[in-house]
Amino acid sequence: MSNQNVLEVKNVDFFYDDFQALENISMNIEKNKVTALIGPSGCGKSTFLRTINRMNDLIEGTRLEGNILFDGESIYQENIDVVNLRKRIGMVFQQPNPFPKSIFENVAYGPKIHGITDKIKLEEIVIESLKKAALFDEVKNRLDSSALSLSGGQQQRLCIARALAVKPEVLLMDEPASALDPVATAKIEDLIGELKNEYSIVIVTHSMQQAARVSDMTGFFLMGELVEYDKTDKIFENPSDQRTEDYITGRFG
Numbered sequence: 001m002s003n004q005n006v007l008e009v010k011n012v013d014f015f016y017d018d019f020q021a022l023e024n025i026s027m028n029i030e031k032n033k034v035t036a037l038i039g040p041s042g043c044g045k046s047t048f049l050r051t052i053n054r055m056n057d058l059i060e061g062t063r064l065e066g067n068i069l070f071d072g073e074s075i076y077q078e079n080i081d082v083v084n085l086r087k088r089i090g091m092v093f094q095q096p097n098p099f100p101k102s103i104f105e106n107v108a109y110g111p112k113i114h115g116i117t118d119k120i121k122l123e124e125i126v127i128e129s130l131k132k133a134a135l136f137d138e139v140k141n142r143l144d145s146s147a148l149s150l151s152g153g154q155q156q157r158l159c160i161a162r163a164l165a166v167k168p169e170v171l172l173m174d175e176p177a178s179a180l181d182p183v184a185t186a187k188i189e190d191l192i193g194e195l196k197n198e199y200s201i202v203i204v205t206h207s208m209q210q211a212a213r214v215s216d217m218t219g220f221f222l223m224g225e226l227v228e229y230d231k232t233d234k235i236f237e238n239p240s241d242q243r244t245e246d247y248i249t250g251r252f253g
């Protein structure tokens with residue numbers, strides 16, 4: 001395999017009981033790039049995102065066929081350590097969901113679970129993660145305040161800091177800015193641009209403008225299929241498939 005691909009998705013079918021939500025998805029996700037997943041509501045973007053760190057395992061009656069390789073190794077092989085997989089492939093959700101604890105404790109939580117107890121080490125990780133999430137300057141004097149006292153945009157950056165604290169390689173983001181105002185959204189988008197130097201990012205977004213602004217690669221999903229996957233410029237300027245063109249020009253969806 002080429003080492004520029006952090007993930008290789010191979011012929012993935014996905015079912016919720018009898019309902020097939022994904023059909024024969026294959027795509028390579030490149031290292032240190034931002035990959036955007038777009039498409040109309042219900043086309044399977046979030047389902048697909050959750051197959052990448054096996055979050056769908058938590059939903060009863062689901063089944064996956066095909067395979068996903070992460071760093072060349074199947075994440076669907078038996079006996080895989082799913083907790084470790086989710087440490088390496090972190091996730092940020094649509095609604096900021098900080099714990100009702102202090103800012104510090106939110107970020108320290110993951111490292112603590114993974115066995116780090118040394119106070120100085122924890123403090124280092126918290127500060128570094130808050131800096132990487134472009135939040136440190138805004139909260140450095142109130143690390144012991146409740147995370148719930150932060151604005152929505154700050155809470156989302158805190159959730160990003162929390163995800164970064166366990167040193168993931170991939171960051172999955174499911175519409176991370178859709179609950180935020182334009183200023184907070186712009187901050188998240190700037191942050192994504194920074195983070196790709198160090199992480200590989202896969203982002204689901206309803207906003208084609210956002211996909212065009214932040215991503216290197218874009219995949220267009222329609223009714224469970226990956227219709228087209230290419231460089232973002234190509235998708236938005238000269239798509240190969242008529243259905244992609246119809247979608248990006250607003251003719252449906």
Ligand SMILES: Nc1ncnc2c1ncn2[C@@H]1O[C@H](COP(=O)(O)OP(=O)(O)OP(=O)(O)O)[C@@H](O)[C@H]1O
Pocket residue numbers: 016019021039040041042043044045046047048059206
């Ligand atoms: N837990 C579930 N159980 C059963 N069906 C589900 C479940 N989650 C999603 N689905 C179905 O799978 C299909 C894909 O849903 P998914 O949420 O992945 O789409 P999406 O493209 O992310 O949509 P949106 O943009 O609205 O979030 C839909 O038909 C949806 O109804």
